[in-house]
Amino acid sequence: MTTKPPRSDPGAGAPMKDWYDAAGVRGGTRRTFHRELEEGLVFFPPELVPYLAHEAVRTLPDSASRELTVRHLYQFLLSATELETRVVNRGAELIAGNRLGFEVPRSHRLDAYKIYCDEGYHSLYSLDLADQIATVTGIPIPRWDYGGFVEQLDLAAHTILPDEPTLAHLLQTIVFETLITAVLNEVPTNPGVVTAVRDVTRDHARDEGRHHRFFAGFFHLLWSQLEPALRTRVGHALPPLIEACIAWDAAPVRSSLLLAGLDEATADGVLRDVYGGTATASRIGAVAQATRRMCESAGVLDLPAVRETFAVHGIE
Template sequence: MVGQEAGRHSGQRGDWYRSSGVRAGNRRMFQRDMEEGRVFFPPDLVPHLAHEAVRELPAARTRELTVRHLYQFLLSATQLETRIVNRGAEWIAGNRVGFEVPRPSRLDAYRIYCDEGYHSLYSLDLADQIAAATGIPIPDWDYGGFVARVKETGRAALPGEPVLAHLLQVIVFETLITAVLNEVPTNPAVVTAVRDVTRDHARDEGRHHRFFAGFFHTLWAHLEPSLRTRVACAVPSLIRACLVWDTAPVRSSLLLAGLDAPTADAVLRDVYGGSAETRRIREVSQATLRMCESAGALDVPGAREAFALHGIE
C-alpha cells in the first residue's frame, strides 16, 4: 500500500518525456513589434494599479509598474521552486522522508526536480528578453525575505519536525500555484510570450499538483496519530505564508514609479491587507483545501477551526 496513492495521482509517467516543457517545449521569444497595444500582465491582477494615487501617474509609469509586476511574478515563483520545492523533491527522490517511497514515485520526484529547474530558466530568460526590449531593468530585489517567511512559518507551526514542515511547505505551494498560473494564459490582452510561458508552466504544474496531492495522502497515512492534529492545523498557516503578498518589491516598484515613501506605504496598506487579501487566499486555496478534506485531515479535532481562522473555508 505504501505510495500507491502517490503513484495513482502522479500522471502518465511515460508521457513526461514527450510532454514536459523541459523535454518538448520551445524557447518562448518576446516579439516586441508584434505586441503593440498588449499589456505585460493583466491589470486586474496588479492590485495597486487601481489605487487612486497610482491612477494619477503618467501612462509610462503605469506601464513600468506592470512590467515590474511581471518580473516579480516570474522570479518570486522561481525562488520558491528552486529554494523550497526542489529541496523537498530531492528528499522524496532520495527516499529520505521517513518512510519508504516506491521507486516509480521517486523517479517522478526527479522529473519534477528537472521541471522546476527549467521553469526557473525560462522565467528568467523571458524577464531578460523583456528588460532588453523595453529598457525597463529588472530591479535587484532580494526574495530571501519571502522564502524566509515561508520557512519560518513551517518551523513555528511544527517545531521539532523540520523535514515534515518542509514537505508540507512543498505540498502546499505545489497545490496552490496552478490556480495562480491559470489566471494569465487565457487573457488575449496579454503579450503572447507571457501567456505562452505561463501556459507552459501551468501545464507542468498540473502534473506536479497531482503528484503532491497524492503524496500528501501517503504522508498522512504514515503520520503518527499524535502528529495528525498538528499537521492539519499547520496547513492553513502555510497556505497563508505562500499567498500573502511579498510587498517589499511592490513598495520598491512604487518608489521607482515616482511615489514618495508615505504615499507608497499608504498604497500598500490600502491594497494588500484586510478583506481583499483574505478573499484572494480563500479563492486560490480551494484545491489545497479539497486535498486536505479528501485525505481526512479536516476530520481531526480543531482542523476546520484552524482553516476558518485563516479565512479558508
C-alpha cells in the same frame, strides 16, 4: 515522522506517466519576446496588478504605469525562479532522495525527480523571459531581493512546526503545488497580454497541472505514514502554513512604487490598502480551495477541531 511500514501506492506514476513526451523541459520551445508583435498589448493583466487601480497610482503618467506593470511581471517571474528551486525543489528532493523517514515507493521517487527537472527549467525560462523583456524594452530588472519570502516561509515553518523541519518543508512544497493561482489560469487565455508572457505561462501551467495531481496523491501517502498525535498537530499547522504560502511579498512592490514616483508615505498607504487588512484573508479562501479538498479527502478535517482551525484562517 514515523517508521511505519510503507503502504502500496495506488495511482503512483499516473500524473507523470507521459512526462518524457509531455514535459516542457523535454520537448518545449524557447519562448522569445519581439517588440514588433506586441503593439497595444500589456505585459500583465491590469486586474492582476491590484495596486494599479489605487487612486494614488492612477494619477501617475501612462509611462509610469507601464513600467510598474513590467516590474510586476519581473517580480512574478523572478519570485517563481526562487520558489521553484529553493522551496519546491527542496521538497521534491526529499521525496526523490527517499529521505522522509519512511520508505518512499520507487515510482514516487522517479516522479519527484521529474518534477525536480521541471522546476529547474521553469526557473530558467522565467529568468530568460524577464531578461529578454528588459533587453528589448530598456526597462531594467531592479536588483532587489525577489526571494525574501523564502526566509519568511522558513521562519513561519519554524514557528508552526518547530521540531519537524523536514516535514514542514515538505508540507510547504505540497501546499505551493496544490494552490490554484489566478495567474496560471487566466494569463494564457487573455488575448490582451504579450504573446511570450502568455506562452511561458501556458507552458508552466501544463507542467503544474501534472505536479498538482502528483502532490495531491502524495499527500495521502504522507498522511498515512504519520502517527496519530503528529496528524493532529499537522492538521492544525496546515492552515497557518497555507496562509504563509499565500502572503504576497510587498517589499519589491514598495520599491517599484517609489521608483514610479510615489513618496514613501503614499507607497505605504497603497500597500496597506491593497495587501493589508482583510485582503489576504479574502484571497486565501479562493486560492486554497483545491488544497482544502486534498486535506478533506485525506481525512485531515475529521480530526478534533481541525475544521474550525481551517475556518479561522478563512479556508472553508
